[in-house]
Every structure is written in C-alpha cells, then in structure tokens.
Amino acid sequence: MSQQGGGHYYVPAPSTWPITGSIALLFMGFGAALSVNRIPLGYGLLATGFAILVYMLFGWFSTVARESESGKFNKQVDKSFRWGMSWFIFTEVMFFGAFFGALYYMRMHSVPDLADLDNKILWPDFTAEWPTAGPGITEKFMPMGPWGLPAFNTLLLLTSGVTVTWAHWALKLNKRGQLKLGLFLTFALGFLFVGLQAYEYGHAYSEMNLKLTTGAYGASFFMLTGFHGFHVTVGSIMLFVIWCRVLKGHFSPENHFGFEGVAWYWHFVDVVWLGLFIFVYWLI
Structure with a gap:
C-alpha cells in the first residue's frame, strides 16, 4: 500500500x-x-x-x-472513481439495451414471422398481435396496463429524481438539513416503489394469470421489470448508506463523489423506468 x-x-x-x-x-x-x-x-x-x-x-x-x-x-483517485462509475453505468446501459433489443425483435420480427403463411400449417389460429404468449400457448392472461399502479410508480421515481437533485444542490450549498431530508425522501420513495412493484407482481399472478411462464409477453415483462426492480433495490440501499454517512458528517461541498456516483446511478434507474413504462406498459 x-x-x-x-x-x-x-x-x-x-x-x-x-x-x-x-x-x-x-x-x-x-x-x-x-x-x-x-x-x-x-x-x-x-x-x-x-x-x-x-x-x-x-x-x-x-x-x-x-x-x-x-x-x-486525492484528485487523481477522484478522477479514477468517476471513470469507473461512468464505465459501470455504461455496462448497465448495454445490459438493459440487450433486453429492450430482444423485446423489439420479438414484437417486430418474431411474432409477425410466426404468423406468416409459412407457419399457418403449424399454428393456424395464431395472429401477429401483441401482447401474446406465443403460438401453442392457449392459457388466457391479461396484459399489465400503464395506468393505475404503474403510472403511480412512475410518479414516485420521477419525484425521487427531483429529491436527489434537491439534496445535491443542498450539499453544494452546505445546507445539511435539506441534504438529509432530500436523501431520506429519495431512498424512502425507492423502497416504496419496490414494495408496490411486489404488490403488482402478486396481483398479476393471482388476478391476471400473468406469470413468468406466460410465454413471450410474460417472460419479457417480468425480466425487464424484475431486473429494474433489483436495480432500484440496490440503488435505494446505496442511498441509505450515503444518508448514514451524511448523518455522521461526511462529505463537503468540495469533496462528495460518493454522493454524486450514487446520484448518477439513480438518475440512470429513472431513465430506464421511463423506457419500461413506454415500451412495456404503454405500447402494448
């Protein structure tokens, strides 16, 4: 060392x-x-x-x-942290990009191809309509609509993006009270989001017969929203740790990359959810 x-x-x-x-x-x-x-x-x-x-x-x-x-x-270490966090978030962009790409390919290519004339002999009753579980799966299910709980969860995450930015400005201005409150509201909203998503999953399984095993739509819905929920959980834990550090007097207006790195991650999580809300919930 x-x-x-x-x-x-x-x-x-x-x-x-x-x-x-x-x-x-x-x-x-x-x-x-x-x-x-x-x-x-x-x-x-x-x-x-x-x-x-x-x-x-x-x-x-x-x-x-x-x-x-x-x-x-020192500043050189701080620069390394910034580059490290930037590349980490880039890998996360690629991770979710792969899932969004798979959803696009499924909806725009796989489903239409399975309903074309060449496959009519195999699946004569299958039509190229989304959402679908796929050919050969006859079990009925209800798709998850955008309004109600998904829209409320969107509001929660957008609000959390505002509160973490509010806390960041408080840190730059050395307003410790506002900083503590903004951080607390941010991770509280994050944990509330995860709790409501768990409730949504329970409702999907019990009331809508929408499951991970529900073919193409069920798999894509739960994989995309589930991985995002995992990221929200990790981000909320990170925010809670930063809040505990703030309570101990850590960070200053000049030196606070630990806070900034988590804020970057949280804004990334917000942006991913907007994509999910549009392409998974809304454009069904």
Missing part, C-alpha cells in the same frame, strides 16, 4: 470484498435458475445470495468511506 502525499496514488490493500460479491452472485444465479423451475432449494439460495450481497455492499462501502474520510484520496 502506498502512502498518500507528494501526489502519490493511493493503492488499497488486498480486499476480500470482490470475492464476497462473486459468491453472492453465484448463490443468486443458481437460486434464480432453480426458483424459475420451481425447485424449493432455489428460494433459499436466492435469499442467501441476496443477504451476502447486502453484507458485501455495507462492508465495502464502510471500507471506502473510512479511506475517504482519512484523507487518502
């Missing part, structure tokens, strides 16, 4: 947090695969993986916070 000073770049000691996060993702990956196939062990693995992930997040955040508050980070 090199020491800060004289323009030296701080290099942290070897850490166990990356391998801890990898173990969490391993449990979550196997747990999700088994849960989708209704194997009881999957639910336990999924919960274990999520618990390890939360433990890793809090532990790693605490380590970085101690390093930051002890004065180990």
Whole structure:
C-alpha cells in the first residue's frame, strides 16, 4: 500500500470484498435458475445470495468511506472513481439495451414471422398481435396496463429524481438539513416503489394469470421489470448508506463523489423506468 502525499496514488490493500460479491452472485444465479423451475432449494439460495450481497455492499462501502474520510484520496483517485462509475453505468446501459433489443425483435420480427403463411400449417389460429404468449400457448392472461399502479410508480421515481437533485444542490450549498431530508425522501420513495412493484407482481399472478411462464409477453415483462426492480433495490440501499454517512458528517461541498456516483446511478434507474413504462406498459 502506498502512502498518500507528494501526489502519490493511493493503492488499497488486498480486499476480500470482490470475492464476497462473486459468491453472492453465484448463490443468486443458481437460486434464480432453480426458483424459475420451481425447485424449493432455489428460494433459499436466492435469499442467501441476496443477504451476502447486502453484507458485501455495507462492508465495502464502510471500507471506502473510512479511506475517504482519512484523507487518502486525492484528485487523481477522484478522477479514477468517476471513470469507473461512468464505465459501470455504461455496462448497465448495454445490459438493459440487450433486453429492450430482444423485446423489439420479438414484437417486430418474431411474432409477425410466426404468423406468416409459412407457419399457418403449424399454428393456424395464431395472429401477429401483441401482447401474446406465443403460438401453442392457449392459457388466457391479461396484459399489465400503464395506468393505475404503474403510472403511480412512475410518479414516485420521477419525484425521487427531483429529491436527489434537491439534496445535491443542498450539499453544494452546505445546507445539511435539506441534504438529509432530500436523501431520506429519495431512498424512502425507492423502497416504496419496490414494495408496490411486489404488490403488482402478486396481483398479476393471482388476478391476471400473468406469470413468468406466460410465454413471450410474460417472460419479457417480468425480466425487464424484475431486473429494474433489483436495480432500484440496490440503488435505494446505496442511498441509505450515503444518508448514514451524511448523518455522521461526511462529505463537503468540495469533496462528495460518493454522493454524486450514487446520484448518477439513480438518475440512470429513472431513465430506464421511463423506457419500461413506454415500451412495456404503454405500447402494448
């Protein structure tokens, strides 16, 4: 580990947090695969993986916070953090871009192709209408409309984007009270969004017969909204950690990238949801 000073770049000691996060993702990956196939062990693995992930997040955040508050980070380290966060968000853009691309290809190419004359012998009753579960799936379901709870959730996320920006300006002006309130409102709205989405899923399964197994529409709906809900959950946890740091007096108007990085992530989550609301809920 090199020491800060004289323009030296701080290099942290070897850490166990990356391998801890990898173990969490391993449990979550196997747990999700088994849960989708209704194997009881999957639910336990999924919960274990999520618990390890939360433990890793809090532990790693605490380590970085101690390093930051002890004065180990200079402008060069700050620049590295900014580039690192920018590339991370870029990978997330590509991640959701792949799912949006799959949805586009399904709606504009796969479904029409399956209803053309060449396939009429196989599926004579199938029509190229969206939403659809696909040919050969006769179980009835109701699509999730945009108004009601989805529109309210959209309002929640848009409001949270305003409150985190409000908190950011408060930090720049050193208004600590406004900063604390803005951050609290932001992660509270995020957790409320996740709770309402869970309620929406329960309603979809019990009242609309809309499930992950409901062919093309069900799979695309739950994969896109589910991964977004996971990102909202992670973002809310990150905001809660930043709020706890603010309560301890961390960050200053001149040095607060920890806050900015989470704010970038949160705005990205908001933008993704707008895309989901338009292309998954509205244009059905």
